[in-house]
Amino acid sequence: MKHIESESNASLKQWKKLHSRKEREKTGTFLLEGPHLIEEAIHSGAKLQHVIVEENYQMKDEWLKERFSLWSVPAKLMKQLSETEKPQGILAVCEMMDQPEDLIKPKGRYLLIDGVQDPGNLGTIIRTADSAGLDGVFLGEGTADLYNGKTVRSTQGSLFHLPVVKADLLQIIGQCKEQDIPVLSTSLQEAVDMRRASEVEGFALIVGNEGAGVQETLQKESTMNVKIPIFGQAESLNVSVATGILLYELQRNRS
Amino acid sequence: MKHIESESNASLKQWKKLHSRKEREKTGTFLLEGPHLIEEAIHSGAKLQHVIVEENYQMKDEWLKERFSLWSVPAKLMKQLSETEKPQGILAVCEMMDQPEDLIKPKGRYLLIDGVQDPGNLGTIIRTADSAGLDGVFLGEGTADLYNGKTVRSTQGSLFHLPVVKADLLQIIGQCKEQDIPVLSTSLQEAVDMRRASEVEGFALIVGNEGAGVQETLQKESTMNVKIPIFGQAESLNVSVATGILLYELQRNRS
Structure with missing residues (x-):
């Protein structure tokens, strides 16, 4: 030493x-x-x-x-x-880890992160994606840095458990559609209650920026917009919490 | 002025x-x-x-x-x-707001927080409890201060939307049982998959400290221990995320 x-x-x-x-x-x-x-x-x-x-x-x-x-x-x-x-x-x-190319496979489960800015949120989301057993996470432009100290600590090590890749989300959406994977965008307007979308086999879920949500360009390319029902008076949920609720709802039938 | x-x-x-x-x-x-x-x-x-x-x-x-x-x-x-x-x-x-006494009513939905220490987590959990339309949140001993600036900001105003009360959680558990409200404690061991507990009408969910989880004394008094399935390699979820997943799972049939 x-x-x-x-x-x-x-x-x-x-x-x-x-x-x-x-x-x-x-x-x-x-x-x-x-x-x-x-x-x-x-x-x-x-x-x-x-x-x-x-x-x-x-x-x-x-x-x-x-x-x-x-x-x-x-x-x-x-x-x-x-x-x-x-x-x-x-x-x-x-x-930094090498990431596999051609990650998108039929019936895969993916999370696309569009501009989440807080490193703590990003890390917590990656930890949640790991817990939910996803096959990969894609970080779109404007998203916090995966290798920021706060992000890394908030993942609690999950960044080593599944592929986490910087990507052009529009391209990823295209690849998912080619594999018949439904692309679900979170949205507060014109969206289907998540409980009616929960029987999908394989999915790509897009979550968005803390304030602005998912960009319209990406929403337009999605198969469906989904939302979490709000039973109380809150206007919205924290993005990490929302991601957790959606990822588990979409996988209720997983054993 | x-x-x-x-x-x-x-x-x-x-x-x-x-x-x-x-x-x-x-x-x-x-x-x-x-x-x-x-x-x-x-x-x-x-x-x-x-x-x-x-x-x-x-x-x-x-x-x-x-x-x-x-x-x-x-x-x-x-x-x-x-x-x-x-x-x-x-x-x-x-x-500080006056809080109603005798909050516990038949078929009510409550969250009991046992020692969550991070003010950001506490605020996010209160925001989530609001979104999930709960009837009240109880803060047990060792929980962060509701009126800490970070907590208040993380609630995004939800602290004004539902009763949030400092309490002796053992007493609250007793009151819930008197009203036939099932008390569900989150736990990683000897717990039922949350998806098998989701048909309850009214509930008191206990979530615990970031590191130690729910105290054994409280777990023992619970009706049932519940857990979130882990499909990947993460050891656990962030407490705010876990609370969100559980509160929505327990209310899947709510309209």
Whole structure:
């Protein structure tokens, strides 16, 4: 294990740059914080370039068999690297995952995310899509960055469990239709109660921006608009909650 | 409209103290930020003691007929009063709502929250309970403060739409059972798939802490433990998402 003591160490400075999206995209790497996420990454075969621990951190023996370079830093530097208020003592530089091409298969179940902006919402939605056993998630333009620290933490590791791909959603909609997969757009107007859409076999569900919802261009290309009934006085639901309700409603007959 | 220019103004200093739970509980008041929440408060009959606007803020004419004292402050002081990064130019000191006693009625629909700690989660759950048309929400010990700014904002005004009451959850469970309302506790172990519990008429659903779930003492007093099926590899769902899925599943037959 190598030790870094100085703020001006070149590696340390490089890792700190990964707080910015631009640098993450340039290098194809991102930061993972905490033992749980690192464990998920290792189990899923994601490649860790560096693992950085706070001095005296007790690392699990099995991890040490992995091939990555290991560094220790004083608490002060860990604080600079971490994006959380209470760093968990361990952090990794992880390579972005390769994603399979031609993801869309007959009877597949997909989620298309059109412009969800809050990283916490995006992460929670990916966690929900994992829990709901989807075959893939597509991130349209204007959607928060998958590799933002807040997004990654909110996924609770689910980003390693299913394909999550940046994509042109119009193209994806076209591919789904070619495979006879119904494309369901969430909407508050002119939409069918979700309970009448729930017998579908395979689906592509589109959820939209926190304020504006799904773009009209995408709604127009959808097979059907669906909505969640509102029984009270709320105007709408949080987008992560709405996604969860819809994904489970659409799969009521799944065993 | 009165104007405040100085940081040492006594009213201003008092309002700033409302950032702390202790002061909110002592005075029975809390802060509301932004035009949407203030509008919801006015419509629901909540009492606004003071409304504070940034200089040059254009206030809706209809609001000016309301009975509250109106203040203007420079942007610098608005920033101190606000708990958000981008203050919306208007803020109010609102009185906590009186809540009805004996809320539990036959065939009622209730949500019991056992120790949800994140104010954002709590607010989102209250918004979801409103959307799902519940008759009341009960906040057990260890749950985040309803009047925390983050909670209030995340409710998007739903805290004014249905009763939300601090309570001893064991007592509430007892009252529900007296009215023959089934008490359903969320649990990951020894629980029935939610889809087999969905024909109930009236229910009390208990959701629990982000990490620990529902306390065993409360689970033991429940009529039934229910769980959401996990079709993928996620270990669990975010508590707000889980609450939404369950509340809609339990009301599939509602029109």
